[in-house]
Amino acid sequence: MIGSIFLILYVLGSPDVGTSGKPLIGFLAPWATKFSWMNSLTMNMMSLYCAVAIPYHYGQKKKMNTLTCSLLGLATFLIFTINGYDEAGGILVTAFSATGLFVCIITSIIGVQILRFFLDRNITIKMLDSVPPNVGNAFGALLPFATIFSLAWIIRTIMNFDMVSWLNTILEPIITSSDSLWMAMFVTFVCLLLWSVGLHGDNMFLALFTPFGLMWVDQNASALADGVSKYDLPNILAGLGNTGLIRLTVWTAAVWPLLFLMIISKKKQFRTIGFTALAPGIFTIVEPVIYGLPIALNPYLMIPFILSGTISSGIGYLLMSTSFFGKFYAVVxxxxxxxxxxxxxxxxxxxxxxxxxxxxxxxxxxxxxxxxYNQSIDAEEQQKLEEASAAEMIQPNEA
Structure with a gap:
């Protein structure tokens, strides 16, 4: 997000962006190149930072030493980014961007699993009890670290297998075809379907597409920095999973209309929920409506909830695919x-x-x-009144 801020400042101060030949904000022009440096050190280092964060959280889930897992993940990822064609053994920093994200995920998971294999079976160098714990832990990690690093080195250097390029080549058709109208609508449909039965669709399904969305944002940002107009950037679903088109359209169609209808409703319970959920809803925090109204497991509202979001994401995709609207190049x-x-x-x-x-x-x-839905509630209230009246009539007769 911080890198995106610097990218926006670069756009405002760079005369190379757009066709006018002049920066939008003149006094930022001398700083434009420096803003792009900060973008390179943040957004374009995404995989490097993930190489620390992913094994940390994975190790935490497995109840392992998180610092050890983080260092292991970072070092393993760096080994896989060695330039096999460079006799000096230089590191390909281009792999630090979103292009190396899939390799980072794979090496993090496999590295932590191998480390756990060694620790679970006590295949470690054991020191005397008199040795300080920090020193003993360092020696205890030697065998698993040596094994993981050696495997990574053999694959990348001896076999000269560039996993980053290979994975990107394999996944390129999938990634390219995934940025489509049908993918936008499919992802939205499944997320809203999960929400409608009480499950957190964003965390359970939408988050799976975060690597794709980050790669698309990175590609758009790189294209923008190269002078491509914001209207002609290559990826429409950039930011999928975190930000972007889905966030722009879904909740404004699936939740905001309900907020409006509840606020103007004659029913007090609806107005109360509507005003309570209004502030969170503006910031797309939709749980108060989904679980408070509720939409979840509501046979009257589930269908329009799913339809409205799915259709609006499709319309939004078609609109943004034109040259009239700019595409996402920053993570918000x-x-x-x-x-x-x-x-x-x-x-x-x-x-x-x-x-x-x-x-x-x-x-x-x-x-x-x-x-x-309102008619059904009116019918239920009328039925309760009739049942209450009947109960009152029976009690005096019994007396």
């Missing part, structure tokens, strides 16, 4: 209100129109279902 916090998310992530103020369109789509879909 997921809780950013959609009307700010688009302009901040794309540098294009016009993207604020997409949430408005999504809201209108959601409203059209929700209205007939909302009417039926």
């Amino acid at each position: 916090p997921w809780a950013t209100p959609p009307f700010l998310l688009g302009p901040l992530g794309t540098g294009d103020v016009k993207t604020a129109l997409i949430p408005i369109i999504s809201f209108a789509v959601g409203m059209v879909i929700y209205l007939p279902f909302w009417k039926v």
Whole structure:
């Protein structure tokens, strides 16, 4: 996110971005190159940082020493980035960007698993009890570390197997074809389906696409830095999983119309929920509506909830695929209100129109279902009144 801020500053101060030949903010021009350096040291070092974070959390889940796992993951990843064609043994820093993310994930998981194999079977160098624990732990890690590093070195240096290039070549058709209208709608549909049965769709499913989304953001950012217009960037679903088009459209269509309908409702319980959930809803924190109204397991609202978000994501994709709207090149916090998310992530103020369109789509879909839902509640309340009246009539007769 910090790197994205510097990228936005670079865009504002660089005369190379756009066709005017002049920076949007003149006084930032002398600093434009320096802003791009900060972007390179943050966004373009994503895999390097993940090489520390992923094994840390994976080791934590396995109840292992997290510092040991982090150091192991970082060193193993660095070994796999050695330039096999460079006699000096230089490191390919290009692999530190999102292009090395899949290798980082694989090496982190396998490295921690091998370390755990050694520790579970006590295949370590044991020191005397009188040796300080820190020294003993260092010697205890020698065998697993030596094994993992040797395997990585043999694969990368002796076999000259460039896993980064190989994986990117294998996955390129999948990654390229995944940035499509049908993928946008499919991902949205599954996420909303999970939410509608009470499960956290973003954490359970959408998060699986984070590596793809980060790679697309990185590619868009690189293209922008090379002078490509923000309207012609290659990836439309950039940021998928964290930010981007899905965040821009889904909740404005699937939740915001319900907030509006509840606030203007004549029913006190709806107005109470609507006003309570309004502030979180603006920041796309939707749990108060999904579980408070509820939408989850609600046969009247589940269908429009899924339809509105899915259709709006498809419409949003078609709109952003045109040259009228800019594409995402910066990572913006997921809780950013959609009307700010688009302009901040794309540098294009016009993207604020997409949430408005999504809201209108959601409203059209929700209205007939909302009417039926209200009628069902009225019928239930009437039935309860009749049952209460009948009970009151029976009690005096019994007396």
